[in-house]
Every structure is written in C-alpha cells, then in structure tokens.
Amino acid sequence: METYSAVDDILLGDLRKAGHRRIALQVPAGLLPSASALARRIEEATGATVVIPTRACFGACDPPGPEESLGSDAIVTLGHAPILNMRRPMKEYFVEMRSPEPDLEPLIERVLKADLPHRLGLVASVQHLSLLGPFSRELARHGFTTEVGTGGRRLAYPGQALGCNYTSATSIEKEVGGFLFIGSGRFHPLGLALSVEKPVWSLDPLGGALEGPYHREKMLSRRLLLIESAMDAKKWGVLVSAFPGQSRVPLAQRLVAKALKHGKDAVVLTFDRLDARDLLGRGLEAYVMTACPRIALDDASQYDRPMLTPPEFLSAIGDRPLLPYRFDTFV
Numbered sequence: 339m340e341t342y343s344a345v346d347d348i349l350l351g352d353l354r355k356a357g358h359r360r361i362a363l364q365v366p367a368g369l370l371p372s373a374s375a376l377a378r379r380i381e382e383a384t385g386a387t388v389v390i391p392t393r394a395c396f397g398a399c400d401p402p403g404p405e406e407s408l409g410s411d412a413i414v415t416l417g418h419a420p421i422l423n424m425r426r427p428m429k430e431y432f433v434e435m436r437s438p439e440p441d442l443e444p445l446i447e448r449v450l451k452a453d454l455p456h457r458l459g460l461v462a463s464v465q466h467l468s469l470l471g472p473f474s475r476e477l478a479r480h481g482f483t484t485e486v487g488t489g490g491r492r493l494a495y496p497g498q499a500l501g502c503n504y505t506s507a508t509s510i511e512k513e514v515g516g517f518l519f520i521g522s523g524r525f526h527p528l529g530l531a532l533s534v535e536k537p538v539w540s541l542d543p544l545g546g547a548l549e550g551p552y553h554r555e556k557m558l559s560r561r562l563l564l565i566e567s568a569m570d571a572k573k574w575g576v577l578v579s580a581f582p583g584q585s586r587v588p589l590a591q592r593l594v595a596k597a598l599k600h601g602k603d604a605v606v607l608t609f610d611r612l613d614a615r616d617l618l619g620r621g622l623e624a625y626v627m628t629a630c631p632r633i634a635l636d637d638a639s640q641y642d643r644p645m646l647t648p649p650e651f652l653s654a655i656g657d658r659p660l661l662p663y664r665f666d667t668f669v
C-alpha cells in the first residue's frame with residue numbers, strides 16, 4: 339500500500355516498474371472532470387490499460403472489487419488516505435492530493451478575529467494535513483496552545499478526520515477548549531461537532547471562510563427525536579455493507595442478539611449501494627445501519643422508516659441511555 343501526494347512522476351514511475359496490466363482509477367466526485375485526462379496520462383506513462391469505475395466512491399473504504407474493475411491488478415485511489423486496518427482486494431496506490439500551502443497570514447487573521455479558545459485542538463482532512471504544523475506554529479506566536487491528537491487504527495495520520503472516525507479529536511478533547519477543523523465543506527466539521535462536546539469551528543484554507551461554532555444541540559435534538567420515534571418498533575432491519583471497509587458483520591450479529599434480548603425481532607439485510615426504494619415493502623419498522631455512519635446521520639430523510647446508528651439503536655431498544663449521545667465511531 340503506497341501513498342503519494344499527487345499524480346506525479348513518482349507515482350507514474352512506480353506504476354510502470356510494477357508492470358500492471360490493467361489499473362482501476364477510483365476518482366472522487368470533485369475530480370471527475372479530470373478523470374479521462376488522468377487515465378490517459380497513466381496509460382501513456384505505464385503501458386497499462388486504465389478503467390474508471392463509475393460507482394460513486396465515498397472513501398478509501400469502498401474500493402472497486404475485481405469484477406467491477408474488469409480484472410484490474412491494481413487500483414489508483416485519488417483523494418483519500420489508506421484506511422490502515424482494512425483488507426484490500428488488490429494492490430492499491432493512494433494519491434492523497436495534498437494541497438499546496440496557502441498564504442497563512444489572512445487565515446490566521448480570521449482565527450484571531452473569531453475569538454476561538456486559546457487551547458485549541460487541530461483536525462484536518464487528508465488534503466490539508468500538511469497545514470497542521472504551520473498552523474500550530476503561527477497560532478503559538480499569537481498565544482495559542484494547540485494539540486494534534488493521534489487517533490485509532492482506522493486513521494493513517496495524527497490529526498486526520500474521517501467522517502466515521504474522529505478519534506484524533508476525542509483523544510485530546512479533555513486538553514482543549516475547542517476544535518478547529520482545517521478543510522473544505524461541512525461534512526467533516528459537522529461530524530466532528532457530533533463526536534465531541536467542545537465547540538467546533540472550520541476554516542477553509544482555499545476559500546478562507548471560517549464557520550462555527552456549529553450547533554451541536556440542534557443536531558442532537560434531531561437525532562434524539564428520531565431515536566424516540568423508533569422506540570416502539572418491533573421489527574428491525576440490520577443493514578450490513580458488502581464493501582470491505584464498511585462491513586461490520588460481528589457488530590450486526592451482536593445487534594441482532596441485543597434486539598432479541600429486548601423482545602424485538604431483527605433481520606440482517608446486506609447491500610453495496612443502498613437505494614431507499616430497496617427497503618420498501620419489507621414490513622420492517624426501523625433500521626440500524628452498521629455500514630458508514632454518515633448514511634444514517636446525513637441521509638436519514640431519504641428513508642421512510644427511522645434509520646439509526648448502532649449506539650442510537652441501543653438507546654431505542656432500551657439497552658443504553660439516550661444521553662450522553664454517542665457518535666458511531668467506526669474503529
């Protein structure tokens with residue numbers, strides 16, 4: 339498993355040396371417009387055939403399998419870091435697409451104006467992890483003490499945020515007054531805000547926007563309402579993913595056993611990509627999602643029955659208290 343910062347001569351040289359015959363190029367949504375040009379570049383540099391799976395790829399957790407990649411003998415995954423504790427179907431090259439360092443001065447100015455806590459935990463998406471060091475040094479010059487935590491086995495780097503694992507933040511939560519997420523979009527900071535009890539801000543190093551603190555209480559009350567709406571459900575579907583980095587079969591089995599213990603009925607349903615229509619007409623009253631926790635947290639409104647995370651499910655069946663709320667950390 340190799341990591342690269344960009345599609346560059348080092349990557350192309352390594353691919354050529356390895357002598358792959360066919361390479362699957364896995365491309366995240368933001369890079370789709372350049373996918374054909376990148377495929378051509380890899381083909382010309384390596385002599386391999388490149389195929390591009392069209393299934394949306396959400397993380398390093400759902401690599402294309404051998405059939406989906408037409409028998410490729412390697413995958414080049416763009417925009418993601420490896421998930422260290424998952425088995426992979428074939429040789430994989432991770433191109434993390436690290437961003438160049440922006441002008442820090444205006445960004446630091448924004449942070450100073452926003453009056454953030456002076457003991458600050460720093461977290462970043464993989465593209466911006468290289469900024470953690472420069473940010474720490476600059477903030478220290480302005481009287482901040484910053485911490486970068488080391489997370490669990492799913493994370494490749496200290497300070498890294500994954501939408502399903504914020505252990506780099508929870509590991510330092512007691513030591514800081516709040517968190518600053520460095521990266522774009524709201525996907526990561528909203529997940530982080532649900533995972534920790536300290537306030538969370540986010541700073542987009544490219545656009546310069548600073549947002550936060552996010553309203554954890556509002557998100558929490560929506561989740562609590564959903565959990566309460568599922569408390570009377572007798573028949574549960576326990577959803578298990580076929581993707582290697584999202585599959586939690588032992589957890590699903592434990593949840594079925596818990597359901598039975600609490601006088602509920604539960605059946606395991608498997609899927610790869612879930613379409614809400616696939617769940618219609620099954621006579622089930624609620625679901626628990628053991629795959630990516632963000633399916634239950636971000637897409638709940640797509641389903642006609644409550645879709646809960648495993649800790650939420652345990653609260654709904656009376657196996658654990660509703661509070662403190664526990665984020666479904668994928669370990």
Ligand code: SF4
Pocket residue numbers: 396397398399400500501502503583584629630631632668
């Ligand atoms: S499980 Fe979800 S949040 Fe975690 S890496 Fe996969 S897609 Fe991202």
